[in-house]
Amino acid sequence: MNKRIIFYTIKTILSLEMIFLAIPLLISFYYQESWRLKFSYIITILLIFLFTKILPKEKPKDEKVFTKEGFAIVSLSWIFMSLFGALPLCISGEVPSYIDSVFEIVSGFTTTGATVIPDIEVLSNSLLFWRSFTLFIGGMGMLVLIIAIIPQNSTPSTYIMKAEVPGPVFGKLVSKMSYNSRILYLIYVALTIILIIALRMAGMPLFDAIIHAFGTAGTGGFSMKNNSIAYYNNSSIEYILAIGMLVFGINFNMFYFIMMGKFKDFFKNEELKWYIGFIFGSFLLICLNLAPRYESIKLLLKDVFFTVSSLITSTAFATVNFGDWPLFSQILLLFLIFIGGCAGSTAGGLKVSRVIILGKIFFRTIKRVTTPNRKMTIQMSGKKITDELQGSITSYLLVYIMFFAFLLIILSLEIPDFFSCFSAAAAIFNNAGTGFGIVGPEYNYSGFSYTSKIIITFFMLLGRLEIFPLLIIFSTSLYRKEK
Numbered sequence: 001m002n003k004r005i006i007f008y009t010i011k012t013i014l015s016l017e018m019i020f021l022a023i024p025l026l027i028s029f030y031y032q033e034s035w036r037l038k039f040s041y042i043i044t045i046l047l048i049f050l051f052t053k054i055l056p057k058e059k060p061k062d063e064k065v066f067t068k069e070g071f072a073i074v075s076l077s078w079i080f081m082s083l084f085g086a087l088p089l090c091i092s093g094e095v096p097s098y099i100d101s102v103f104e105i106v107s108g109f110t111t112t113g114a115t116v117i118p119d120i121e122v123l124s125n126s127l128l129f130w131r132s133f134t135l136f137i138g139g140m141g142m143l144v145l146i147i148a149i150i151p152q153n154s155t156p157s158t159y160i161m162k163a164e165v166p167g168p169v170f171g172k173l174v175s176k177m178s179y180n181s182r183i184l185y186l187i188y189v190a191l192t193i194i195l196i197i198a199l200r201m202a203g204m205p206l207f208d209a210i211i212h213a214f215g216t217a218g219t220g221g222f223s224m225k226n227n228s229i230a231y232y233n234n235s236s237i238e239y240i241l242a243i244g245m246l247v248f249g250i251n252f253n254m255f256y257f258i259m260m261g262k263f264k265d266f267f268k269n270e271e272l273k274w275y276i277g278f279i280f281g282s283f284l285l286i287c288l289n290l291a292p293r294y295e296s297i298k299l300l301l302k303d304v305f306f307t308v309s310s311l312i313t314s315t316a317f318a319t320v321n322f323g324d325w326p327l328f329s330q331i332l333l334l335f336l337i338f339i340g341g342c343a344g345s346t347a348g349g350l351k352v353s354r355v356i357i358l359g360k361i362f363f364r365t366i367k368r369v370t371t372p373n374r375k376m377t378i379q380m381s382g383k384k385i386t387d388e389l390q391g392s393i394t395s396y397l398l399v400y401i402m403f404f405a406f407l408l409i410i411l412s413l414e415i416p417d418f419f420s421c422f423s424a425a426a427a428i429f430n431n432a433g434t435g436f437g438i439v440g441p442e443y444n445y446s447g448f449s450y451t452s453k454i455i456i457t458f459f460m461l462l463g464r465l466e467i468f469p470l471l472i473i474f475s476t477s478l479y480r481k482e483k
Contacts, residue, residue, distance in 0.1 A: 004056050006072050011055035013077045017084060018045050020133065024088070028126035037124055040091035048084050071469040078461060079473070082106045088130060094123055099450050099457075106457045108134030110464035111220035111346060113316045113433030116446045116453065121226055125207065132214040132222045138464070139218030139248070139346035140188045144181050187255045188346075192217040195244045202236040212317075216244040219346045221316040221433060228318040228441065235302060238319055242309040246279065249313035249341030270381040271342050271353045275312075278352065282336055283308050286329045312336040314348030316427070316434035316441070323440035330436055334423055337432045348431030348463065350400070357385055357393050399467055404429055407459050414452055415439075428456050429463045 025041035085108075086101035095101045100116045107114045108131055117123065123131070192213050199209035208224060215222045225231035229238060254272060257265045266272070286304050294300035303320050310317045311333045322333060340349010360378045367376060378385040408425045415421040420437025427435035434441050445456065462470050 002069050006069055006076065008056040008059055009073045010077050010080060011052045014048050014052050014080060014084065017081055018048050020137065021045050021048075021085075021088070021130070023133065024126040024130040027129050028124065031125045033124050033126055034092075037088075037092045037094075037126060040088040041126075043091055044084060044087040047087065051080075051084075068472060071472040075461075075465060075470045075473050078109060078465065082109055082461075085109070085130075085134060089127060092124070092127065094127055097450075099453055100446075103445070103453050103457050104131060105134055106460050107433065108132070108218075108220060108222065109138035110431050110460045111135050111138050111218040111314070111348065112428065112431040112460045112464070113215070113221035113314075114428065114456070114460070115222070115433075115444045116448075118444060118446050119226060120224060123224075128211060128224045129207075132211045132220075132224075135218030135220035135222055136192070136214040137218075139220070140185060144184060183256055184252050187252050187259075188217065191244075191247060191255075195240070198240045198244075199237060202240055203234055204232065204237055212241065213244075215317065216241055216315065217248055217346065219245060219248050219313045219315040219341070219348065220431075221310065223317065229306075230319045238302060238306050241317060242306045245309045245313045245315045245317070249345050249347040250275065251342040251344035253344055254342075268381055271356060274356055275342050275352045278336065278339055279308060279312060282312070282332050286325075286332055289326055289329045307333065308336065311432065311434075312339060312347070312349075313341050313345075314430055314432035316432050318434065318441035321440065321442050323436045323442070330419075334426060334436070337423075337426050337430050337435075340430060350397075350430070353380070354393055354396070356380060357390065358397060360385075361390055361394065396467070400429075403459070403462065403467060407455070410452065410455050414448055428459050431460060431463045 021041050021044055025038060025045075028038050028041065082102060082105050086098065086105040089095040089101035089104060090098045095104060095117065103114075103116050106112075113135070120128075195213040195216055196206075196209045199213060200206055204212065211222070211224045212229070214220075221228075223229065223231075229241060232238075250272065251269075254266050254269060257263070283304055286308065287300060290300060290304065294303075306317075306319050307322050309315075311322075314337065322330070325333075336349075338350055339355050340351050341347025343351045343353045357378065357380060360380075364376050364378060368374065378390065404425060407429055408421060411421050411424050412418075415424060415438060417437060420435065420439060423435030423437065424439040427433055427439060438447075439445065445453065448456070
């Protein structure tokens with residue numbers, strides 16, 4: 001394993017994190033916040049700087065990066081970013097426990113949106129910004145940004161992108177990976193700016209608009225209000241955010257096709273069609289289920305549309321307590337948490353493309369029972385799904401189920417009822433943050449023991465990096481001395 005390139009890349013990542021931490025530091029000066037808070041950013045930046053001094057100073061001559069190195073770079077980068085990124089919350093004293101601080105920042109970087117802070121409104125503006133900014137960084141991925149701004153070899157960059165970008169396959173837009181990353185980030189930033197402007201025009205204060213745009217872009221759902229979006233009581237804001245969440249749940253390659261005028265590629269995309277189908281189908285069924293409870297059709301449509309948008313994209317913003325809805329509606333919402341958004345988006349979950357392919361594998365297996373000699377290929381958007389990809393998706397599902405079952409058992413030690421426990425495991429592992437029952441929209445994770453918080457933190461990373469990249473840190477080859 002090429003350890004020197006691994007730690008050199010981590011050094012680059014942490015150097016960029018120092019620059020990012022300067023932004024909330026400036027915000028703390030602008031809002032004239034306490035000197036202890038200012039020092040928390042300065043100390044963190046200083047500690048990162050000292051840590052990077054022990055990492056390789058010069059770029060290694062051997063730049064070879066393959067799957068194993070790509071996985072190690074991604075997983076270790078996310079861990080170090082989180083461990084250092086949590087320091088301002090703890091040092092400032094606004095989140096007294098370091099474990100809670102790490103939980104909160106990992107929840108941000110992984111775009112889970114779960115919180116252990118009972119009263120979010122007591123946080124300083126600069127910490128609110130940093131907390132939400134981690135959602136924005138984690139949504140597209142720090143490594144993708146590094147590849148975008150620093151010229152990289154195409155082969156090493158490809159392995160890193162495959163490890164960090166969620167989904168069963170990674171689709172390149174252009175041949176050179178640095179250009180590919182720049183395109184993705186330009187689209188990401190442009191959509192976020194549009195969202196900020198739209199929220200501002202709808203009446204949301206500028207700082208609030210930035211915070212909630214970050215939460216929407218990263219599909220993490222961190223709000224600066226205890227009542228989340230319900231605090232604003234503004235239908236225009238709710239519809240803007242609902243549409244925004246759905247937009248960021250789409251594969252970003254689709255926006256590139258629109259920019260290039262490739263409308264045929266956009267409209268023939270099978271994953272996008274199913275994504276829209278899941279949204280519309282669940283929206284219609286939940287509306288029918290809730291209709292007797294609502295006197296206003298307008299309010300019914302708004303509440304259901306917002307909630308469906310929020311949970312299928314794993315954003316978990318809330319305007320109503322959907323935990324009080326009938327069990328049928330809650331089960332449908334739980335399924336949406338598992339399905340998630342499209343591959344190559346910022347949304348969590350299994351991803352729509354995986355669900356489609358798994359469904360096609362299932363139906364092909366049934367057909368083979370009656371016609372065993374019949375040759376049947378699986379296609380998606382007109383392209384053949386190779387046996388290798390089918391095998392990797394099936395393997396991922398099996399590993400996913402095993403880890404999910406383990407998390408469910410661990411959470412059952414603290415959560416008294418099965419539905420709350422199951423939904424909590426689904427919300428954590430699929431990076432949705434909010435579940436039902438005691439982890440519903442009106443609650444948080446502050447009541448969990450430190451042991452459970454550490455395990456949940458690990459599973460948030462495991463879900464965001466889609467299991468395999470994080471497991472590489474347990475490989476003995478990473479720690480074996482080079483000869």
